[in-house]
Amino acid sequence: MKANVWVRPNRVEVRDVPDPQILNDGDAIVRITSTAICGSDLHLYDGYLPAMLPGDILGHEFMGEVVEVGAGVRKLTVGDRVVVPFPISCGRCASCQRGQFSVCENSNPNAGMAEKLLGHPPAGIFGYSHLLGGYAGGQAEYARVPYADVGPVKIEDGLPDDKVLFLSDILPTGWMGAEMCDIQPGDTVAVWGAGPVGLFAMMAARLMGAERIIAIDRYPYRLAKAERHAGAVCVNYAETSVPEALKELTAGRGPDGCVDAVGAEAHHGNAAIYAYDRTKQAARMQTDRPSALREAVLTCRNGGTVSVIGAYTGFVDKFPMGSFMNRSLTMRSGQCHVQRYLRPLLERIRIGELDPSVVISHRLRLADAPIGYEMFKNKVDDCEKVVLSAA
Ligand code: NAD
Ligand code: ZN
Ligand code: ZN
DSSP, X not given: OEEXXXXXXXXXXXXXXXXXXXXXXXXXXXXXXXXXXXXXXXXXXXXXXXXXXXXXXXXOOEEEEEEEEOTTOOSOOTTXXXXXXXXXXXXXXXXXXXXXXXXXXXXXXXXXXXXXXXXXXXXXXXXXXGGGTTOOOSSBSEEEESSTTTSOEEOOSOOXXXXXXXXXXXXXXXXXXXXXXXXXXXXXXXXXXXXXXXXHHHHHHHHTTOSEEEEEESOHHHHHXXXXXXXXXXXXXXXSOHHXXXXXXXXXXXXXXXXXXXXXXXXXXXXXXXXXXXXXXXXXXOOSSOXXXXXXXXXXXXXXXXEEOSOOOSOOOOOOHHHHHHTTOEEEEOSOOHHHHHXXXXXXXXXXXXXXXXXOOEEEEGGGHHHHHHHHHHTOTTOOOEEEEOO
């Protein structure tokens, strides 16, 4: 089959690779109809996450048709149309039972140990390095889906791929980002990053009853989308001082909820520093660009909540702990517990309350994935979200 593989930083290639096979009774094989490129893939593309090997198949946002199931699979049959959540979780451990699927306890105690020896698929993320299970991803024609009875959600009516694909990751992630702010009527919620994740956080905040939503980014086309689809007031951080703008918009108090939907955006010189390479990279990345996280903490109203859905690894320096502690802030974060949100969000899509397809700016063939990565990384041609179709 064809698959988009990581080669080295800033280089991906579509190659012929072996088809995936059932390895465990609980696996299914899915023929992928649609898959997308995520901001999290850019962390791999930038080369700032260790443990990617040349030839590893990328991608953790995908859906398709079940073409084979293992002997133990009960809930899926060949021909079912499914969206697959990005966390690979057992569904049985204490974390999964609490609905905290992205911290499934069923991890591989000895990273790299063959799954056969381990006796079960370790928790992890599709296409997201050998630190997170070493699983092949979904930017491919087919993928193996472990715990097929736990993760995938069946799409039984005629909803098109474009409307349901983002249940795999960014829609629940944005939703969780807003949910962690415990929004009360009348609240103001500020969202750093008007990418697809930030936009969904804003749309969710609106549905949760936020009175005012503030979008912070530097790309006018992304801010315009936030205004159009979430009614956000926009702050362009390339032109305006964000702390001052937020003060002005909130009578000096600061937003009640602050969502970081940026993360360690190495390719834009955000001032986050990754732990495993603190020498040259640190010098290069310590630019005078604002750190979204630091700004969120410093501008949040006393007693408010900072919700971190942007992804980080390692240490992030210059965290304003004094301000955080003395102003009674709450911080919540996490990789999204996608499985928890699949059905409720599918229902909202079905009744027309949410249309996630508004984020799509480009549709390409799987074969053109390398072009998609470049466009999405450099935000050219008003790129917001790239969907790849395997056909
Ligand atoms: P994206 O690259 O499309 O969007 C990021 C946006 O942040 C860009 O528009 C950029 O201009 C903006 N930005 C950069 N620095 C900023 C700053 N200082 N202030 C305000 N805005 C700034 O990426 P995306 O797909 O929207 O993903 C966003 C983040 O969410 C990534 O870090 C990704 O890894 C993370 N993510 C996390 C989860 C999770 O489960 N928690 C899931 C999916 C994605
Ligand atoms: Zn993602
Ligand atoms: Zn588990």
